[in-house]
Amino acid sequence: MTRVLTWPQIESVLEGVDLVAAMEEAFVAYSEGRAVVPPVGELILEEPRGEVHIKYGYIKGQPGYVVKIASGFPGNVARGLPPGQGVMLLFDREDGALTAVLLDEGHLTDLRTAAAGAVAAKHLAPPDVQRIGVLGTGVQARMQLDHLRGVTPCRSVLAWGRDAGRLDALITDLGALGFEAEAAGEPAQIGAACSLIVTATASHSPLLDEVRPGTHVTAMGSDTHEKQELSARLVGSADLVVVDSRDQAALRGEAARAVAEGSFDLDDALELGDVIAGRGGRTHADQVTIADLTGVAVQDLAIARAAAGI
Amino acid sequence: MTRVLTWPQIESVLEGVDLVAAMEEAFVAYSEGRAVVPPVGELILEEPRGEVHIKYGYIKGQPGYVVKIASGFPGNVARGLPPGQGVMLLFDREDGALTAVLLDEGHLTDLRTAAAGAVAAKHLAPPDVQRIGVLGTGVQARMQLDHLRGVTPCRSVLAWGRDAGRLDALITDLGALGFEAEAAGEPAQIGAACSLIVTATASHSPLLDEVRPGTHVTAMGSDTHEKQELSARLVGSADLVVVDSRDQAALRGEAARAVAEGSFDLDDALELGDVIAGRGGRTHADQVTIADLTGVAVQDLAIARAAAGI
Numbered sequence A, B: 001m002t003r004v005l006t007w008p009q010i011e012s013v014l015e016g017v018d019l020v021a022a023m024e025e026a027f028v029a030y031s032e033g034r035a036v037v038p039p040v041g042e043l044i045l046e047e048p049r050g051e052v053h054i055k056y057g058y059i060k061g062q063p064g065y066v067v068k069i070a071s072g073f074p075g076n077v078a079r080g081l082p083p084g085q086g087v088m089l090l091f092d093r094e095d096g097a098l099t100a101v102l103l104d105e106g107h108l109t110d111l112r113t114a115a116a117g118a119v120a121a122k123h124l125a126p127p128d129v130q131r132i133g134v135l136g137t138g139v140q141a142r143m144q145l146d147h148l149r150g151v152t153p154c155r156s157v158l159a160w161g162r163d164a165g166r167l168d169a170l171i172t173d174l175g176a177l178g179f180e181a182e183a184a185g186e187p188a189q190i191g192a193a194c195s196l197i198v199t200a201t202a203s204h205s206p207l208l209d210e211v212r213p214g215t216h217v218t219a220m221g222s223d224t225h226e227k228q229e230l231s232a233r234l235v236g237s238a239d240l241v242v243v244d245s246r247d248q249a250a251l252r253g254e255a256a257r258a259v260a261e262g263s264f265d266l267d268d269a270l271e272l273g274d275v276i277a278g279r280g281g282r283t284h285a286d287q288v289t290i291a292d293l294t295g296v297a298v299q300d301l302a303i304a305r306a307a308a309g310i
Helices: A007-014 A019-031 A074-079 A107-124 A141-148 A164-176 A188-191 A232-237 A254-260 A272-276 A299-310 B007-014 B019-031 B074-079 B107-124 B140-150 B164-176 B187-193 B233-239 B254-260 B273-278 B297-308
Strands: A003-006 A042-043 A050-061 A064-072 A082-090 A098-103 A132-135 A156-160 A179-183 A196-199 A216-219 A240-243 A289-292 B003-006 B041-045 B050-059 B063-072 B085-090 B098-103 B131-133 B156-160 B180-183 B196-199 B216-219 B238-241 B289-292
Touching: A003 A007, A007 A098, A007 A107, A019 A050, A019 A107, A019 A272, A042 B050, A042 B233, A050 A188, A050 A240, A050 A299, A064 A107, A064 A299, A064 B063, A064 B085, A082 A299, A082 B063, A082 B085, A082 B098, A098 A232, A098 A299, A098 B050, A107 A196, A107 A216, A107 A240, A107 A272, A107 A289, A132 A141, A141 A164, A141 B107, A156 A164, A156 A188, A156 B107, A164 A179, A188 B273, A196 A232, A196 A254, A216 A299, A216 B074, A216 B140, A232 A289, A232 B297, A240 A272, A254 A289, A254 B050, A289 B297, A299 B050, B003 B007, B007 B098, B007 B107, B019 B050, B019 B180, B019 B297, B050 B156, B063 B107, B063 B140, B063 B297, B085 B107, B098 B297, B107 B140, B107 B216, B107 B238, B107 B273, B107 B289, B131 B140, B140 B164, B140 B196, B140 B289, B156 B164, B156 B187, B164 B180, B233 B289, B238 B254, B238 B273, B254 B289, B254 B297
Parallel strands: A003 A098, A132 A156, A132 A196, A156 A179, A196 A216, A216 A289, A240 A289, B003 B098, B131 B156, B131 B196, B156 B180, B196 B216, B216 B289, B238 B289
Antiparallel strands: A042 A050, A050 A064, A064 A082, A082 A098, B041 B050, B050 B063, B063 B085, B085 B098
16 A cells, blocks of 8 residues: 655654664665666756656665656746655565655755765764855755754854845854854855855856865765866865765766866765775865765665655 | 545546547657657666666646656566556646656556557558457456457457466456457467457567468567567568657567568658558558557656546
8 A cells, every 4th residue: 555645744754763874874885885776867848947857776685666756947936936846756675566655845855965964074074163164045055054963063154155135044044043154255265264064056167166174075066967066176186085976976066077177086086885884084184075965866765765664 | 736646546537538549649749759758767676576667758848747667576476466566657847846646556557558559450450350369368468459449340359378267268358348259279360360460468489470461460568679479570571560669669579579680671660650640551451560569658648647637
């Protein structure tokens, strides 16, 4: 019997779940080759423009397989609708029966993305973060900070965004989360002042070119070959670059751009699952580390299982 | 607001729907290049073995896009479960919202496949069919005949299957559909006696090598490169070979096998959508025509729209 869960139902199931731990388990399984994750399916629509991604896969030995459909329709914003839409399906791995339909409206993707940012910060941030920086003023800017509260005691934030009104709204929302947040006039101020930085924009050109020694940057905005938040120089000069998936990093995200521009070699990157499992990571407080997250289907599998309570 | 429909609800919506007309429209749109149908996504599972296919796409100018997940778990049969499982999702093409979840348990795929067989017979069968032949004793053998009732007045059937018990059961079921059905001892008897033949088996070697002049054959059992129901000689000697998708026919189905064996050139095939639109077809009662159907995502789109009532 298929269970159909609406977003309020899913939210209440997830209240008691440690999503950081769920993501850690998923990343480790992925990096240890226990995940089967075929290439992402893609459907492009025109007039109005929309982009649909279909991610699917399973972890060997686990009871379910998952299919996630997530879309972005940029024109929705002008119509007062959220740009992201989506649904997750969880199937029984033994007989193919549809176990659960998670009508999450895209929220689970936001959640698992934010939880992955917290995982990256937990394992890569320098020991004593005095100020957190965030680039971008969208849903992820809020959610990343929300989830960072569980992995760092720092409550001081410097935020930047292109749109002054949206930036103001973000500052207010971060205040409600318990942060002392201030607006930066330009991205470089954040590079100069913060030691834990999250980039959560849809930028197509580099916003950040320089950070202080002892900084960790989680770049989660770029998930296509075209998007870029960090300069290739910054990626190439970092002491450690960590990617969620080496296969995906070859095609999209910050590492892919830096490779294309000749300033980085993907062989020098570690996978996040390997860092979590203790096979590498930050070795000195003064190192610059970058986590380049493009989103992997195992994250969807982990959060779908958590949401369905299995 | 997402609507969730169970199979009994879908069945009742479809009662008033002309599926043959819906399939005709879909095939024409496909052959006229108005459909966007990315490559099929595939997930293979082991222990127990399962195969999951993800088909998705849309027709330009229509309001929805569809994602279909359909799976086959051969081990289900021994456990008393249907091997096929599935779900169809219909999304709003304007904003990406999930319009409907069709919990069809795979039945919609069976239906659209059977309706496509009726479309092929409607446009390609000779004018005066005295006897229909069917190879295979599974779900499609019944459903193809069920749907043929709408496109031919003939009610005489000769049926063949490997398993005598299953063949008996089919004869009984066809009787309930209003057919006078008899069992054939071997496939060649059907080729010798029938002028409208449907092959609906999972055979991996040719069952039919010769038919009478003025016969139409719809081969719908073969949907992989390995499966084959018609000899390459029969395909090569037909007056007209029609495929649902030339792209797919290059990779799988009867035409692909005949091309591989050197007895057929795919440039000589017409697409079913072109035949429906009047750009070719049977020109003489004595011709032998073959429709080689492998199943196209636009069929799923058409039946999902019909089932959701939009």
